[in-house]
Amino acid sequence: xxxxxxxxxxxxxxxxxxxxxxxxxxxxxxxxxxxxxxxxxxxxxxxxxxxxxxxxxxxxxxxxxxxxxxxxxxxxxxxxxxxxxxxxxxxxxxxxxxxxxxxxxxxxxxxxxx
Amino acid sequence: xxxxxxxxxxxxxxxxxxxxxxxxxxxxxxxxxxxxxxxxxxxxxxxxxxxxxxxxxxxxxxxxxxxxxxxxxxxxxxxxxxxxxxxxxxxxxxxxxxxxxxxxxxxxxxxxxx
Numbered sequence: 001x002x003x004x005x006x007x008x009x010x011x012x013x014x015x016x017x018x019x020x021x022x023x024x025x026x027x028x029x030x031x032x033x034x035x036x037x038x039x040x041x042x043x044x045x046x047x048x049x050x051x052x053x054x055x056x057x058x059x060x061x062x063x064x065x066x067x068x069x070x071x072x073x074x075x076x077x078x079x080x081x082x083x084x085x086x087x088x089x090x091x092x093x094x095x096x097x098x099x100x101x102x103x104x105x106x107x108x109x110x111x112x113x114x
Numbered sequence: 115x116x117x118x119x120x121x122x123x124x125x126x127x128x129x130x131x132x133x134x135x136x137x138x139x140x141x142x143x144x145x146x147x148x149x150x151x152x153x154x155x156x157x158x159x160x161x162x163x164x165x166x167x168x169x170x171x172x173x174x175x176x177x178x179x180x181x182x183x184x185x186x187x188x189x190x191x192x193x194x195x196x197x198x199x200x201x202x203x204x205x206x207x208x209x210x211x212x213x214x215x216x217x218x219x220x221x222x223x224x225x226x227x228x
Contacts, residue, residue: 041220042217042219042221043158043203043216043218044218048213050213056211056212058215092157099146099165100146100148100163102148102160105157105158107155108155108156108157
């Protein structure tokens with residue numbers, strides 16, 4: 001089982017460049033999430049989606065955009081990369097929004113903005 | 115202001131002994147609590163959850179205790195094994211708009227020594 005797959009695993013960007021972090025899940029989950037984790041910190045929610053065509057902002061959405069055209073894919077777009085966006089980005093999915101339902105995570109994309 | 119606090123950044127225990135990881139929260143609206151384990155260069159993996167209406171949930175070597183009046187929960191691992199060495203995150207769940215929100219602690223790094 002692939003679960004949640006994130007690409008690329010590592011990337012270095014220059015200030016002002018743009019890129020898309022890819023996320024795909026094969027579990028037919030409706031709910032998908034993007035988090036960032038800064039060093040020594042907990043995870044912060046960037047954007048989430050409750051189904052294809054439906055997305056909404058999380059705690060820290062500024063500087064990012066998302067789309068959800070299919071159930072499987074949930075790409076995260078960085079426009080005009082800034083050093084403050086240096087972080088590890090995790091994509092996750094869940095079957096439902098029930099409180100006890102766990103989120104399944106990809107292995108992350110480590111992004112450095114120089 | 116952190117709503118979910120893991121006050122011990124690190125913990126070291128001997129193989130075979132009990133590991134106790136603690137988590138405090140401030141928001142009485144949290145209705146589920148989840149523990150995740152994270153190895154380096156991997157995404158978080160769900161361990162165990164507990165509803166706010168319960169005071170204990172057990173799954174194999176892992177038991178979570180909830181003291182709602184003290185707004186405190188703890189994860190017990192018995193017996194501890196070297197493979198348990200990882201960062202453990204406490205996360206609390208509440209409804210926010212049309213979806214649930216997970217608030218994460220900063221994590222506790224557990225080292226189980228052979």
